[in-house]
Amino acid sequence: MELEMETTKMLKANAVRCIDIEFEDLTYQVTVPKQKEKKTVLKGISGTFRSGELTAIMGPSGAGKSSLMNILTGFTKNGVTGNIKFGSAAKARKLCCYIMQDDHFYSWFTVEETMMLAASLKISNNSMPIRDRKLLIDQILDTLKLTKTKHTRCSRLSGGQKKRLSIALELIDNPAVLFLDEPTTGLDSSTSFDTIKLLQTLASQGRTIVCTIHQPSSNIYSLFNQIYVMSKGYCSYQGTPDRTVDYFKSVGLECPPYHNPADFLLECVNGDFGDYTSALTEAAKKPEWRHDYDRSRSAITASEKISEALSATNGKHCPSQQTPTSSHIYPPPEWMRLWLLIGRCHVQIFRDWSLTHIKLLMHILCAILIGLLFGDSGSNADKQLSNFGSFLVHSLYLWYTTIMPGVLRFPQEIAIIKKESFNNWYKLRTYYLATLITSTPVHIILSSVYMTIAYVMTDQPLELDRFVKMILTSMILTVCADGLGIFLGTILNPVNGTFVGAVATCFMLIFSGFLIFLNHMSDFMRMISYVSPIRYGLENMVLAMYSNNRQDTICPDDVLYCHFKNAATVLKSFGMENGNYGMNLTILVVQILFYKSCAYFTLRRQVKRQ
Numbered sequence: 001m002e003l004e005m006e007t008t009k010m011l012k013a014n015a016v017r018c019i020d021i022e023f024e025d026l027t028y029q030v031t032v033p034k035q036k037e038k039k040t041v042l043k044g045i046s047g048t049f050r051s052g053e054l055t056a057i058m059g060p061s062g063a064g065k066s067s068l069m070n071i072l073t074g075f076t077k078n079g080v081t082g083n084i085k086f087g088s089a090a091k092a093r094k095l096c097c098y099i100m101q102d103d104h105f106y107s108w109f110t111v112e113e114t115m116m117l118a119a120s121l122k123i124s125n126n127s128m129p130i131r132d133r134k135l136l137i138d139q140i141l142d143t144l145k146l147t148k149t150k151h152t153r154c155s156r157l158s159g160g161q162k163k164r165l166s167i168a169l170e171l172i173d174n175p176a177v178l179f180l181d182e183p184t185t186g187l188d189s190s191t192s193f194d195t196i197k198l199l200q201t202l203a204s205q206g207r208t209i210v211c212t213i214h215q216p217s218s219n220i221y222s223l224f225n226q227i228y229v230m231s232k233g234y235c236s237y238q239g240t241p242d243r244t245v246d247y248f249k250s251v252g253l254e255c256p257p258y259h260n261p262a263d264f265l266l267e268c269v270n271g272d273f274g275d276y277t278s279a280l281t282e283a284a285k286k287p288e289w290r291h292d293y294d295r296s297r298s299a300i301t302a303s304e305k306i307s308e309a310l311s312a313t314n315g316k317h318c319p320s321q322q323t324p325t326s327s328h329i330y331p332p333p334e335w336m337r338l339w340l341l342i343g344r345c346h347v348q349i350f351r352d353w354s355l356t357h358i359k360l361l362m363h364i365l366c367a368i369l370i371g372l373l374f375g376d377s378g379s380n381a382d383k384q385l386s387n388f389g390s391f392l393v394h395s396l397y398l399w400y401t402t403i404m405p406g407v408l409r410f411p412q413e414i415a416i417i418k419k420e421s422f423n424n425w426y427k428l429r430t431y432y433l434a435t436l437i438t439s440t441p442v443h444i445i446l447s448s449v450y451m452t453i454a455y456v457m458t459d460q461p462l463e464l465d466r467f468v469k470m471i472l473t474s475m476i477l478t479v480c481a482d483g484l485g486i487f488l489g490t491i492l493n494p495v496n497g498t499f500v501g502a503v504a505t506c507f508m509l510i511f512s513g514f515l516i517f518l519n520h521m522s523d524f525m526r527m528i529s530y531v532s533p534i535r536y537g538l539e540n541m542v543l544a545m546y547s548n549n550r551q552d553t554i555c556p557d558d559v560l561y562c563h564f565k566n567a568a569t570v571l572k573s574f575g576m577e578n579g580n581y582g583m584n585l586t587i588l589v590v591q592i593l594f595y596k597s598c599a600y601f602t603l604r605r606q607v608k609r610q
Ligand SMILES: Nc1ncnc2c1ncn2[C@@H]1O[C@H](COP(=O)(O)OP(=O)(O)OP(=O)(O)O)[C@@H](O)[C@H]1O
Pocket: 030, 031, 032, 039, 041, 059, 060, 061, 062, 063, 064, 065, 066, 067, 068
């Protein structure tokens, strides 16, 4: 009761727009590899999900429940025929939100912070000032019994609290239609009941709420307004829970006394009492079993009727589909969302100390270790070959420590990105840009710290232009590694991504011009080496140190002959005398743009995938 009152209070500020979903003769075909004929997943099903009602889609595994949800939410478009109508709304997709089975949040944020950010991403300052947004959040959290967890980090919430937070986040902009994929999975019976009761309350205020559910208990089953049963791609029943037993009796299936009708229903469509699929499919088409039988005979629209009923019984208001909403909530402009997402990424970087602090510490320690290992190789004419080796170590170290986290970045976040971009929190390109804007400075800082320490410790010439060129090369090479890493992360799973990343790095190393000098490669092999970013990085480090009239290095007194004393000799011996620093840098930048653009398109493909 208290729950209902609070929800009503919240919704006074934001009236719900009533949207009925009607679909007719919906067919969905998929191509199955190695099979000539297409597989028909949905076989001409029809139905209506009314606003103000809570509908459960039930059926055995493989019946087509998720396929139906994905089609209605707009996730699946290919292979679908039939008509789908979302009331009178032109842009139906924008009115729905989809709460997926698993609840994914950024673990470093508290419930309140997550809600506040979602509110800022969904509601512009002009349509609701920040003070009102805070009030709205408090009301939603109160309604969903999450007030006590306001300052708890999302990762520490229980399963039921996570589910309620998922719902709370989507309630911020008061969607007209909510789809939920198995909202009770993983919850105990009491929490499951509370969750469905909450959905029932939210539906009774005018929303259209549709969820898939497996084997609900009898008390949960009775909370639904409509049950839509699917079996083998057909609709086997669409009616109220209380008429289920009579319905199955009409086709000769008698429910034993004291048996949960939901269990009986599943046993029937599972074929436990024989194959009744065609009998049930035919019976389900009869209007008298449909839950909206009376309404379909009435002249007034369903929404108006619900609106009337709600006004009469609960005093709640549900505007007609033709009437605009009483309150206008506008999303903020995309640049504002970009700003907010940059803020979120920054907070995440600083709170996830493993991401930045450990990396920084490792870079410092490794630079010192490598510095100690190579000693005065930068100035000692007898150690110039080792100095060349140190450049390869720098290139490889920066490349490897960047590409691997890159491979893992998006797979970890894909579920959150999918959820947030699908539910219109932001456009994918805004999110992608925000991650690039925040991650690039981190790579620049980390590579500069590493290279500065290594440069000084290996006794390289203390000339500003050479130092700047060295730092610039290491920065660009690091950002390039990040580009390839995220590209691999968007096309491969983490296991394959790390494997392919490691193999690609090995080949880039082979073609870098150190293990086999560029002038020792055949023309064809040298052409392949032009693909390797490590080649350009290494060549640029060598050019930064040895080109532009570099003074001879010092040959120690105890060494008779130092072949690499002269910088020109070094360049000639390694086949880099014709190298062009600016050109190499440009090629690296082009590679960065290529990898990062490809990564965006592959990420978009992944996000759009079911
Ligand atoms: N893109 C696809 N390619 C091949 N088969 C598919 C595709 N999409 C769905 N199917 C097949 O269609 C059938 C229905 O799948 P769907 O996921 O909709 O079932 P479901 O009722 O949601 O099952 P569950 O309850 O186990 O999640 C399954 O046999 C599935 O393998």
